[in-house]
Amino acid sequence: MTTTLEFRQGKEIFRPRARLISVLGEQLIKDATIGLLELVKNGYDADADNVVVKLLNIKFDPKNKSETEKEKALQNMTVIVEDDGCGMDLDTVLNRWLEPATGHKEEAKEKDQRTPKGRLPLGEKGVGRFAAHKLGHRLTLISRFGDEHGQLSDAEVEVIINWDDFDAIDAYLSNVGVDYREREPEYFKNQSGTVLIMEHARSFWKEGDVSRISRTLRRLMSPFRSPKSFSIKLLCPDYPNYEDLDPGEILETAHARMTALVDENGIASYEYSFNVRPFNKRVAKSSEVDLRKGISNWIPANRKSECGGFFVTCYFWDRDREILGLTNVSLPDLNQLNGVSVFRDGIRVMPYGDPDDDWLQIDSLRFLQTSDAISRKNIVGALEIDQRTNKQLKDKSNREGFIENQAFLDLRDLMRALIRIVQNEFAQDRRKIREQQKAKRREMLPAVKQLEDSIEKISAEIKKVTTMASAFVKDGKITYEVATEITDSLTQTRQEIQNAVEETRQAAADTLTVFDEEREMLLTLAGLGLAAERFTHEFSRLTREATILIKQIESSSEVRGLTVIIERVKALSSTLDALQDLVLALGPMFYVRRKTQEQELDVFTMVEQALLLNQGQIKINKIHVEKIEPDGKLNVHMRRSGLIQVFNNLIDNSCYWLSREPEKNGRRLKITILANEAAVIVADNGSGISPQDQHRIFDPFFTNKVDGRGLGLFIAKESLLEAESTITLIQNGETQYTFNKGAAFRIQFSHERVSED
Numbered sequence: 092m093t094t095t096l097e098f099r100q101g102k103e104i105f106r107p108r109a110r111l112i113s114v115l116g117e118q119l120i121k122d123a124t125i126g127l128l129e130l131v132k133n134g135y136d137a138d139a140d141n142v143v144v145k146l147l148n149i150k151f152d153p154k155n156k157s158e159t160e161k162e163k164a165l166q167n168m169t170v171i172v173e174d175d176g177c178g179m180d181l182d183t184v185l186n187r188w189l190e191p192a193t194g195h196k197e198e199a200k201e202k203d204q205r206t207p208k209g210r211l212p213l214g215e216k217g218v219g220r221f222a223a224h225k226l227g228h229r230l231t232l233i234s235r236f237g238d239e240h241g242q243l244s245d246a247e248v249e250v251i252i253n254w255d256d257f258d259a260i261d262a263y264l265s266n267v268g269v270d271y272r273e274r275e276p277e278y279f280k281n282q283s284g285t286v287l288i289m290e291h292a293r294s295f296w297k298e299g300d301v302s303r304i305s306r307t308l309r310r311l312m313s314p315f316r317s318p319k320s321f322s323i324k325l326l327c328p329d330y331p332n333y334e335d336l337d338p339g340e341i342l343e344t345a346h347a348r349m350t351a352l353v354d355e356n357g358i359a360s361y362e363y364s365f366n367v368r369p370f371n372k373r374v375a376k377s378s379e380v381d382l383r384k385g386i387s388n389w390i391p392a393n394r395k396s397e398c399g400g401f402f403v404t405c406y407f408w409d410r411d412r413e414i415l416g417l418t419n420v421s422l423p424d425l426n427q428l429n430g431v432s433v434f435r436d437g438i439r440v441m442p443y444g445d446p447d448d449d450w451l452q453i454d455s456l457r458f459l460q461t462s463d464a465i466s467r468k469n470i471v472g473a474l475e476i477d478q479r480t481n482k483q484l485k486d487k488s489n490r491e492g493f494i495e496n497q498a499f500l501d502l503r504d505l506m507r508a509l510i511r512i513v514q515n516e517f518a519q520d521r522r523k524i525r526e527q528q529k530a531k532r533r534e535m536l537p538a539v540k541q542l543e544d545s546i547e548k549i550s551a552e553i554k555k556v557t558t559m560a561s562a563f564v565k566d567g568k569i570t571y572e573v574a575t576e577i578t579d580s581l582t583q584t585r586q587e588i589q590n591a592v593e594e595t596r597q598a599a600a601d602t603l604t605v606f607d608e609e610r611e612m613l614l615t616l617a618g619l620g621l622a623a624e625r626f627t628h629e630f631s632r633l634t635r636e637a638t639i640l641i642k643q644i645e646s647s648s649e650v651r652g653l654t655v656i657i658e659r660v661k662a663l664s665s666t667l668d669a670l671q672d673l674v675l676a677l678g679p680m681f682y683v684r685r686k687t688q689e690q691e692l693d694v695f696t697m698v699e700q701a702l703l704l705n706q707g708q709i710k711i712n713k714i715h716v717e718k719i720e721p722d723g724k725l726n727v728h729m730r731r732s733g734l735i736q737v738f739n740n741l742i743d744n745s746c747y748w749l750s751r752e753p754e755k756n757g758r759r760l761k762i763t764i765l766a767n768e769a770a771v772i773v774a775d776n777g778s779g780i781s782p783q784d785q786h787r788i789f790d791p792f793f794t795n796k797v798d799g800r801g802l803g804l805f806i807a808k809e810s811l812l813e814a815e816s817t818i819t820l821i822q823n824g825e826t827q828y829t830f831n832k833g834a835a836f837r838i839q840f841s842h843e844r845v846s847e848d
Contacts, residue, residue, distance in 0.1 A: 109262040113254065115191075116224030121491060123170075123300060124307050126222030128441060130172040130287060131311065133220075135321060135438060136212040137176025137285060143324045144308065145171040149296035150329035161295075168292035170226045177206075178283040180236040181248050181273055188220065188232075188250075189269065207239035208320065211478045213438055224254050227289030235276055237283025244283075246273040298330060305333035306427055310444065313434040313473050314342060321437075341425055342471065344418040345406035347520060349513045354400045355480075357383040357505055363513055365520040367417055370527070375516055375783055382508035384751035384778060385795045389504065392751040398502035399481040403509060405431070405472035407465065409521050431472035431506070435481070442491055443474075450492070451507055465514050474506060507797045515784070515793060557582075662700040689814075691846050692734055694725045694771060698762050701738035708746035714758045719828070722766035726846035729814035737810050737818070738762075740803040741773045741836060747796070748777035748834070763828040769845045772821070772828045774835035785820055815841040 120126045127144060134142040151164040179188060205211055223230045235247035250271045257267055278286060308323050325334050351361035360378040383389045383396075408420060415422065431451055432444030442448045449455060453467050476484060483498035493499045560574040698718060702709065709716060727734070742760070749758040756776075763772045780788060787793050789808045794801030804818075811818050817839045821829065829835040 107264045109257040109259060109264045109267045111264055112221070112224065112257040116221040116254070120222045120225040123226055124304050125441060125491070126225040127170070127172065127304060128307060128311065129222040131308070131323060132213045132438060134172070134174030134176055134285070135210065136206075137174055137178065138206045138208045138210060139174035139176030139284070140320045141322050141324065142172065142174045143326065144304075145169075145173075146296070146301060146304070146325075146327040146329070147171065148329070149292070149301070149327070151295060153295050165293075165295070166291045168227075168290075168296060170289045170292075171286065172289075173284065173286040175282055175284040177238070178236040178244075178279070178285050179234040179248060180244050181246075181271070183236070184232075184234065184248050184250060184271065191220065211436060213436065213478075223252075223287055223289055225293070228254050228291035228293065229289070230254065231288040231290070232285070233278045233288075234285040235279035235283050243276075247276045247279050248273055301327055301330045301333050305336065307441070309336045310428065310432060311439045313432075313437050313439070313475060314428075314471075341421060341428060342406050344408075344420045345471070346409055346414070346418065347407040347513075347517050349403070349405045349407070349509075349516075351403040351509055352400070353382065353403070353505055353509070355396055357381060357389075357396050357501075359505075359509060359512075361509070361512065363516045365517070367414070367520075367524070370520075370523060373520060377781065377783070380512070380781075381751075381778070382505050384748070385508050385511065385799075386504045386797050387747070393753060396501040396505060397483050397496070397498035398505070399476070399483065399498075401481065401502070401505075402475040403472065403506070404475070405470055405513065407469055407513070407517050409524060410468060411524075414524055425471070426468075428471045429469070430467045431470055431474060431510075433474045433476065435476050435484075436478060437475075440486075440492065444472075451503060451510060453510060465510070465517060469517075474502075476502075504797065511795060511797055515787070515795070518793075519787065658699075658703070662703045689729050690731060691726055691728050692731055694727060694734070694764050695720055697731070697734045698738055698764070698771075701735050701742055704735075704739050705742045705746055708743070708750070709760075712746060712750040712758060713754060714746060714749050714760050717759070717761040719761070719763040720766070721763070722768075725764050725766040725769065725771075725840075727769075727814070727816075727840050728844045728846060729816075730810075733810040733813060737807045737838065738773070740807045744803055745773070745775040745777065745834070749775055752777055759830065761828060761830070765828075769840045769842050771838040771840075772826065772835060773838070774829040774833060776830040776833040779823070779833050780820065788820060789818075811838065814844055816844065 120129065131142050131144065147169040148164075148167040151168075153161050153164070156164075223232075230250075230252040232250040232252075233247060236244040248271065250269060252269050256262070257264075259267075305325060305327075308325055311323060312321070323336060325336055327333055346367045347363065347365045349361060349363045351359050353359045359380045359382050361376070361380065363375040365373045383392055383394070408415065408425060430444035430446070430448070431453075433440040443450050449467060453465065453470075481498075483496065484502065485494045485496070485498075486492075487494055493502075557578045560569070560577050563569045564571050564574045695718070702716060702718075708714070745760050749760065752758060759776045761772075761774045763774075765771065784793075784795065789804050790801075791805040792801040808818050819837050819839070821835045821837045823829050823831055823833065823835060825835070
């Protein structure tokens with residue numbers, strides 16, 4: 092018997108279970124801090140002037156308490172968020188508030204529809220109200236509408252939601268009702284506004300939770316450009332010390348400050364100022380700085396940013412205790428505010444700037460740099476955007492920052508480029524402070540010696556007074572008892588002063604001893620670290636170049652013949668020699684051997700081999716290279732790998748900065764060997780080196796590349812110094828062998844190192 096199968100078809104709708112509300116509340120709102128922040132932002136969207144957050148009956152230690160006591164304590168815990176905004180009438184409650192994801196806020200932003208106070212809504216997903224679910228089992232919402240002219244509605248609306256009703260396993264969302272009613276105004280009798288009362292906490296509050304909420308609310312509004320007519324107040328009777336949300340005067344104690352305006356093309360205008368007494372104030376300004384050029388992964392280099400323009404204000408502190416004392420810095424206040432936060436329309440975007448959020452990778456990159464590198468603890472900063480010009484920066488649904496699209500990546504890279512600039516500036520000023528500290532320490536012992544000499548004089552005078560007192564007793568001018576009291580007092584005073592001076596002298600000596608020991612240890616570690624850093628800087632590049640050369644040998648042996656192979660093998664040999672020296676530079680930790688031996692070198696050949704190492708960059712970036720020998724051959728006596736490393740670093744730098752220039756301008760690199768002067772000039776027509784940077788380009792770790800190490804020119808200088816030779820930056824137009832723009836370097840060999848033809 093054959094069974095006929097009947098296939099069904101039709102159309103159905105989703106039937107979400109009621110517990111979807113709980114799922115949304117748990118998943119979309121990370122914690123109570125985020126929940127409260129969302130509710131405060133709703134007050135901003137409602138054009139409120141004031142928002143008050145109340146945390147009531149939250150202090151309870153559940154340790155050694157019965158389950159009944161714990162449950163009763165949770166039921167008594169209450170969170171209230173009240174604003175004096177425009178409020179809602181019944182239609183708004185039913186057709187918007189009870190309809191999540193209506194999209195009316197997103198539509199208002201797209202059409203640039205502002206509130207009467209000129210605000211664009213901060214929310215857009217329409218799910219922020221589930222924050223109330225996170226904060227308690229029961230919600231009471233009371234609201235009264237008022238228009239921009241102050242006309243109030245006749246009734247206020249009350250909505251009561253028991254979130255536990257939505258947790259029933261078999262209940263569908265459409266079957267769970269929400270109680271509402273209109274009534275005569277009771278709560279808002281003379282004004283409009285909305286209050287949310289969230290009762291019966293889901294978990295116990297701790298003092299740390301209150302501290303975190305206080306810190307978050309304190310930082311919610313930009314300390315530099317806060318929204319007009321908008322303030323937040325925190326009331327917590329159980330922990331009143333967290334109620335003060337005033338950021339205080341911490342910004343006035345900053346050691347340095349930077350403001351910057353970055354346009355949609357990534358071009359920055361900035362001003363940096365350093366102002367710590369008794370040091371001289373220093374100001375550095377620059378306009379039309381193309382931040383994109385220092386970002387290696389910004390391709391093409393002239394690509395317009397996706398994030399749009401933004402404004403930055405940053406304050407910086409050197410956290411050395413002695414230096415902090417110069418401006419009376421409050422470390423607790425600084426620790427509350429440090430980090431770089433993002434503010435949209437004056438309201439903070441979480442979690443950027445939180446203690447555990449290193450969104451700019453400042454701390455992680457700091458470990459790859461010198462001690463002059465700043466950390467998040469050194470900064471209080473605000474990156475200001477607005478919804479009208481930064482539309483591509485969109486919130487994640489869970490309110491934990493922006494979607495990490497290209498706009499966000501561009502924003503992060505441009506901000507990191509700005510941080511690199513200010514780090515270079517601040518490092519210069521911090522070194523100035525350190526130098527004075529060292530000088531002061533060296534002055535301590537002479538000062539103590541001078542104090543000892545003064546005490547000797549005082550002791551001599553005390554002896555004279557004692558002698559005079561004895562004479563007065565003999566003459567009957569004073570009694571023996573008075574004289575004894577005077578001399579005993581003076582003797583005791585002299586001894587106390589001598590003891591104090593001895594303690595001061597010993598403390599000063601101990602301090603200097605410790606300082607010298609620590610300095611010696613740090614110098615030793617720094618030397619080893621610098622050698623290791625130098626090794627890591629060069630190792631990856633040189634091994635990569637060696638690999639490329641080997642592949643080229645394999646692919647071209649039958650095509651180009653033996654001559655090409657020999658040249659590439661020579662370049663490969665030089666690369667491996669450089670690697671050997673870098674390993675040996677790590678010193679006694681590994682083995683003690685001499686570096687590769689010095690030999691007579693044809694400079695032109697060394698240049699060609701360095702160009703061969705960089706031929707990939709030269710070819711990809713279409714760089715035109717000129718090699719000139721107007722005076723004939725120049726031979727010098729030094730390490731082969733060291734000289735190639737010098738040229739390799741210079742050419743690598745030129746290739747990078749030329750790659751950041753438009754191809755249509757013509758990318759040119761010129762290397763001129765001046766045998767009569769025992770010199771080489773390496774010049775390019777790239778963006779050049781700004782005047783404020785020229786004095787520090789040979790310092791270790793100085794760089795304008797966002798992901799650079801700042802070791803290339805330092806290594807070149809050290810390698811030449813080993814051969815009693817020098818490298819200097821020369822100005823454009825200084826000789827006929829430079830361009831009208833770009834960077835140019837002169838390598839001057841010691842004449843004693845030059846070989847006669």
